[in-house]
Amino acid sequence: MSSEVIGELIAEVGPLWHEQHQTRLTARSRQRAVGAGAKHRFVFIDRLLATLVSLRHGTTHDVLACWFGVDRSTIARAIGEVRPLLAQRGCTVAPGIGCALLPRSSSYLGANGQTGIINGTEIRVRRPAAGHKDRDKFVSGKTKQNTVKSMVVTDDEGRVLFCSPVRPGSCADTTQARQLGLTELLADGPFLEILADAGYQGMGAQTGGRVVTPPHRKFKKNAPAWYEERHEQQRKTHSSRRIRVEHGIAHLKNWRALTRHLGRREHMSDIVQAVAGLLSHQQTASLSRGIRG
Structure with missing residues (x-):
């Protein structure tokens, strides 16, 4: 995929992922304020790239975990979050029209x-x-x-x-x-x-x-x-x-x-x-x- 297309995906899917993440944080009772605690080391851009590599090349989660320096379960969770967002976009029939x-x-x-x-x-x-x-x-x-x-x-x-x-x-x-x-x-x-x-x-x-x-x-x-x-x-x-x-x-x-x-x-x-x-x-x-x- 071209760098232009990946940039468009980041701009389109990134806000949806952050909104989904915030909704998940506020959906349950908490003892800490939203935003407190450990921060993500595996940022959204890396999550999107790992999902794209998995879909395009069928790379296993173990290999992706080695490439990105995270645990296998982190890769599995990241792909499980990003993949449905990509599926919901549907096909692009014209620029900006899904x-x-x-x-x-x-x-x-x-x-x-x-x-x-x-x-x-x-x-x-x-x-x-x-x-x-x-x-x-x-x-x-x-x-x-x-x-x-x-x-x-x-x-x-x-x-x-x-x-x-x-x-x-x-x-x-x-x-x-x-x-x-x-x-x-x-x-x-x-x-x-x-x-x-x-x-x-x-x-x-x-x-x-x-x-x-x-x-x-x-x-x-x-x-x-x-x-x-x-x-x-x-x-x-x-x-x-x-x-x-x-x-x-x-x-x-x-x-x-x-x-x-x-x-x-x-x-x-x-x-x-x-x-x-x-x-x-x-x-x-x-x-x-x-x-x-």
Whole structure:
């Protein structure tokens, strides 16, 4: 990440962290005045940098503790405080304009006349312990591994606009989209074209044709040669239009925290949304610098 983006993060997230810290101090009865006692040696800038390194490179807390000269528990506590603040920012769709909710991303696409692209991405996680309730609900039918799934929305250039909280890997793509309210959002709102893969079949009819999926195969057997050629061409055309979302997901997976998670599964929603927000912020900053140049 560029120094300009890190400086903007410090200015944006720093006041939120200090406010959160003061609220935590005043939320309980105290024998000392607020501000008394030992002062932080691990300042906010170092906490933010440790969180960024952890997300970008997957560096362990033990290594970060050695780098910053603090205890491992201090690193774990600092990342646990900063990471949710980064997740709450949402994605940056334009300089100074954030988009933390799905309705805002669809409104942005509609207002700019752009086509949206959706897709689900899976991240490997640890399997629940033996005897744990619903132990198999994280098993993905696609990868046959224990995963969590997030729905990603990009524009037609592949810029990430929204990344949903995670669901267990056994959750179907269409189920996750409905739980996020995508069906009602598109059915009741202005016309907006959303490209999707075959995992979202059936949503086109529920949204008035706003969700476009690959064409159905009308001939199961003994299809004419002309139909095979046309059907294959239609599928390739659709695939070439929606390939940008795969590029956006590939940029997300470049962050080591999303390649495979060995920590607590409860943190995955914050991790995915924090990475999506940081990536979109960097992309928007790079784009605005290119326009100024």
